[in-house]
Amino acid sequence: MDNPTHETNTSRQVATLERAKKLKILVVDDEPDNLDLLYRTFRRDFQVLKADSGINALEVLATEGEVAVIISDQRMPEMKGTEFLSKTVPQFPDTVRIILTGFTDIEDLVEAINAGQVYKYITKPWDPGELKAVVQRAAETYDLLKQRTEELRRANAQMALVAVLVQVTQAADTLESILEPIATAFSDSFAADGCILQLVENNQLIASQGTHSRVGTLVNWLEKDTLATEALATGKMQVALNIAKDPRLAGLSHYQDTGVQAHLVIPITYRHRISGLLSLQWKHPCSLREDELNLINLSAQLVAIALNSSRCH
Numbered sequence: 524m525d526n527p528t529h530e531t532n533t534s535r536q537v538a539t540l541e542r543a544k545k546l547k548i549l550v551v552d553d554e555p556d557n558l559d560l561l562y563r564t565f566r567r568d569f570q571v572l573k574a575d576s577g578i579n580a581l582e583v584l585a586t587e588g589e590v591a592v593i594i595s596d597q598r599m600p601e602m603k604g605t606e607f608l609s610k611t612v613p614q615f616p617d618t619v620r621i622i623l624t625g626f627t628d629i630e631d632l633v634e635a636i637n638a639g640q641v642y643k644y645i646t647k648p649w650d651p652g653e654l655k656a657v658v659q660r661a662a663e664t665y666d667l668l669k670q671r672t673e674e675l676r677r678a679n680a681q682m683a684l685v686a687v688l689v690q691v692t693q694a695a696d697t698l699e700s701i702l703e704p705i706a707t708a709f710s711d712s713f714a715a716d717g718c719i720l721q722l723v724e725n726n727q728l729i730a731s732q733g734t735h736s737r738v739g740t741l742v743n744w745l746e747k748d749t750l751a752t753e754a755l756a757t758g759k760m761q762v763a764l765n766i767a768k769d770p771r772l773a774g775l776s777h778y779q780d781t782g783v784q785a786h787l788v789i790p791i792t793y794r795h796r797i798s799g800l801l802s803l804q805w806k807h808p809c810s811l812r813e814d815e816l817n818l819i820n821l822s823a824q825l826v827a828i829a830l831n832s833s834r835c836h
Contacts, residue, residue, distance in 0.1 A: 702733025
């Protein structure tokens with residue numbers, strides 16, 4: 524027999540997930556009726572923000588941050604749509620911009636389009652179906668731009684990580700001096716909020732460590748952490764990318780106290796002996812692709828060589 528309560532709960536969960544995935548768009552028009560119509564047109568598919576002028580729209584962006592698409596009327600008092608959109612380019616280069624115009628302001632539009640400030644212009648009165656299709660393509664363009672930007676950022680950060688590891692391997696002075704640069708490089712490469720590289724002797728954590736934090740002081744609680752214990756016991760990487768849903772970590776106060784929601788622990792192994800633990804921490808659930816996990820494993824081997832080289836100095 525079907526369980527209607529289960530179905531209702533599942534539907535609610537799916538709806539919540541769908542809402543979380545909605546992209547934000549900003550609609551800007553000084554005419555209230557047009558603004559409300561734009562809001563109603565897109566509210567099912569997007570999280571819609573509204574502003575009745577270019578000045579107010581800039582304030583909305585300052586508060587809300589980046590949006591996927593901006594749809595702006597061209598003819599508004601105080602600031603034309605093209606002028607407003609041009610002001611958003613430096614801070615939000617990936618945002619896709621659309622102009623609505625009831626006039627043939629060719630010079631303004633051509634200049635804005637040529638400068639890369641406007642993706643497309645739509646003439647008034649606009650057709651809802653046509654505008655929806657344009658905005659959907661704009662959202663897909665935004666997704667692609669963000670994906671490419673993120674891939675480029677990751678590639679640059681990963682190159683920097685390998686460069687740091689090679690450098691410290693070749694020019695290490697003392698063992699302790701290379702710990703912090705390595706922790707910083709790993710944190711930057713994988714956009715972690717915190718990173719700890721702690722040395723290990725006789726399968727026990729010792730005091731020597733390097734840390735890096737992007738969000739205040741980093742507290743080291745690896746000695747009492749389940750993932751760290753398992754990494755030392757097994758010599759294998761331990762991954763928890765959503766702490767709240769990981770039964771191994773339920774009730775551990777240090778995750779609740781620090782707000783860490785994703786954790787990766789990598790044993791640094793040289794000739795079958797663990798010489799350190801690398802801890803990457805995020806304040807939000809995250810995902811790591813297979814190529815990123817492979818890079819972490821490869822980088823951990825370079826760290827092992829660096830640590831061993833420094834011990835030999």
